[in-house]
Amino acid sequence: MTAPAIRIDDLRVVRGGALVLPGLSCEVAAGSVTGLLGPSGSGKSTLMRAIVGVQKVAGGSVAVLGHPAGSAALRTRVGYMTQAPSVYGDLTVRENLVFFGGVLGQPKETVERVLTDVALHEHGTRVVSSLSGGERARVSLAAALLGEPSLLVLDEPTVGLDPVLRRDLWELFHRLALQSATLLVSSHVMDEADRCDALLLLREGRLLAQATPSELRARTGERDLDAAFLRLVESGA
Amino acid sequence: MSTQVTLAVALRVLRQLRHDPRTIALALGVPCMLMLILQQLFGRSSPVFQQVGTPLLGLFPFVTMFLVTSITMLRERTSGTLERLMTTPLHKVDLLAGYGIAFALLAVVQVILVSALAFGLLGLEVAGPKWLVVALAVANAVLGSTLGLFVSAFAQTEFQAVQFMPAVVFPQILLCGLFVAREEMADWLRVISAFLPLTYAYDALARTADDRLDARFAFDVAVVCASIVLAVALGAATLRRRTE
Numbered sequence: 001m002t003a004p005a006i007r008i009d010d011l012r013v014v015r016g017g018a019l020v021l022p023g024l025s026c027e028v029a030a031g032s033v034t035g036l037l038g039p040s041g042s043g044k045s046t047l048m049r050a051i052v053g054v055q056k057v058a059g060g061s062v063a064v065l066g067h068p069a070g071s072a073a074l075r076t077r078v079g080y081m082t083q084a085p086s087v088y089g090d091l092t093v094r095e096n097l098v099f100f101g102g103v104l105g106q107p108k109e110t111v112e113r114v115l116t117d118v119a120l121h122e123h124g125t126r127v128v129s130s131l132s133g134g135e136r137a138r139v140s141l142a143a144a145l146l147g148e149p150s151l152l153v154l155d156e157p158t159v160g161l162d163p164v165l166r167r168d169l170w171e172l173f174h175r176l177a178l179q180s181a182t183l184l185v186s187s188h189v190m191d192e193a194d195r196c197d198a199l200l201l202l203r204e205g206r207l208l209a210q211a212t213p214s215e216l217r218a219r220t221g222e223r224d225l226d227a228a229f230l231r232l233v234e235s236g237a
Numbered sequence: 238m239s240t241q242v243t244l245a246v247a248l249r250v251l252r253q254l255r256h257d258p259r260t261i262a263l264a265l266g267v268p269c270m271l272m273l274i275l276q277q278l279f280g281r282s283s284p285v286f287q288q289v290g291t292p293l294l295g296l297f298p299f300v301t302m303f304l305v306t307s308i309t310m311l312r313e314r315t316s317g318t319l320e321r322l323m324t325t326p327l328h329k330v331d332l333l334a335g336y337g338i339a340f341a342l343l344a345v346v347q348v349i350l351v352s353a354l355a356f357g358l359l360g361l362e363v364a365g366p367k368w369l370v371v372a373l374a375v376a377n378a379v380l381g382s383t384l385g386l387f388v389s390a391f392a393q394t395e396f397q398a399v400q401f402m403p404a405v406v407f408p409q410i411l412l413c414g415l416f417v418a419r420e421e422m423a424d425w426l427r428v429i430s431a432f433l434p435l436t437y438a439y440d441a442l443a444r445t446a447d448d449r450l451d452a453r454f455a456f457d458v459a460v461v462c463a464s465i466v467l468a469v470a471l472g473a474a475t476l477r478r479r480t481e
């Protein structure tokens with residue numbers, strides 16, 4: 001077994017005076033596509049922010065690729081897509097990517113590659129604020145792909161996309177994992193859970209289960225992942 | 238710190254401006270319009286126009302760049318792009334310097350336009366070198382930009398950011414010596430004005446207009462430069478990699 005890409009030990013996070021993550025421990029295997037699932041407000045985005053090192057933490061430790069989360073050594077190796085598209089609405093798609101690529105020291109060809117990856121090649125000269133919500137989200141995703149990161153942390157990357165695009169993106173995620181990247185992907189949609197190698201189920205900031213989709217089915221006796229998840233959430237209450 | 242990243246930031250800010258021609262038109266046109274009004278109001282050879290014209294010319298960029306930077310930076314904070322940048326190798330200083338370079342360039346164009354109008358057509362006279370007025374105006378633009386960046390940390394919305402302009406800039410303009418000479422102010426106001434960077438920016442411009450480039454002028458310039466450094470440090474302190 002290789003070392004895990006992410007190792008979290010007793011992570012505690014306080015936001016707005018509330019204990020959002022009251023002591024979370026888990027691991028994400030290197031080279032896997034791991035799904036992070038849980039109800040709205042369960043702390044998925046908070047956990048991801050802690051992993052990429054932008055979240056103030058109250059205690060515990062987060063190790064990413066063998067370094068403390070957020071350390072300088074990780075900044076070229078971790079790609080992060082925030083839940084709300086974090087790109088400049090007043091720039092074109094290509095100008096956005098050229099900028100973020102420049103910050104990461106990437107050549108211009110990389111921009112064209114990621115544009116193709118997210119199927120936005122024809123929209124390179126469009127101003128981002130004129131794009132649809134799903135298109136804008138894909139620009140944000142493309143920016144996260146720029147540095148050929150070893151770890152990709154994607155906060156709901158497929159929300160609002162049609163089934164064809166969703167399938168294409170999940171194929172891309174697995175292709176990247178084959179090229180030895182690790183992906184942590186949050187989602188609300190259970191049919192996406194089935195596309196993950198491993199799942200982390202969160203509820204109110206606690207880890208409800210860490211399992212593969214088939215283990216989850218076996219444990220709950222449900223065929224349907226939606227039903228399995230509901231059963232877990234309710235039995236854990 | 239990396240020059241490549243700094244230039245990437247500067248180029249990006251300039252591209253954002255290019256997509257917003259109305260802002261450019263306003264930034265370049267409004268100072269010219271105000272200068273014209275001032276000249277028409279008092280008359281070409283009136284002492285008021287001659288006395289107030291040069292300092293105002295040098296203080297416009299401070300106000301413009303303060304506003305433009307605080308709004309641009311606030312957007313960066315609220316749109317999540319700052320959060321994304323904080324996960325990249327970008328250093329805080331790269332961001333600050335990139336902003337400074339981009340808005341200083343805009344200020345150069347702004348000041349050259351309004352100078353050409355004021356010195357060329359409107360008959361504004363300066364005894365000292367005109368290039369010095371332009372240089373001081375650009376330094377004021379950088380000061381405004383860095384201060385705007387700093388105060389943007391205290392605004393949650395664009396409404397609040399806009400209100401910081403009168404709150405931070407107007408008192409400085411009132412107290413800098415432009416309206417009432419500092420010697421004639423109430424003691425407590427004079428004490429306050431001694432701590433405001435625009436007081437020194439104004440004094441340097443007024444001395445250039447009179448060609449009194451003495452030790453006091455050098456001190457003024459030094460204080461303006463030190464204020465820029467201080468504002469950069471304060472601005473850097475508000476850029477946190479980790480937030481709540």
Ligand SMILES: Nc1ncnc2c1ncn2[C@@H]1O[C@H](COP(=O)(O)OP(=O)(O)OP(=O)(O)O)[C@@H](O)[C@H]1O
Nearest residue numbers: 015016020039040041042043044045046047083481
């Ligand atoms: N900026 C903030 N300040 C204070 N509390 C916050 C902040 N952001 C989130 N929270 C709180 O932290 C908790 C976890 O939020 P988080 O965004 O991590 O949830 P999530 O699982 O990502 O939800 P969603 O699926 O809706 O995106 C919620 O109770 C939320 O109200």
Ligand SMILES: [Mg+2]
Nearest residue numbers: 044045046083
């Ligand atoms: Mg979320």
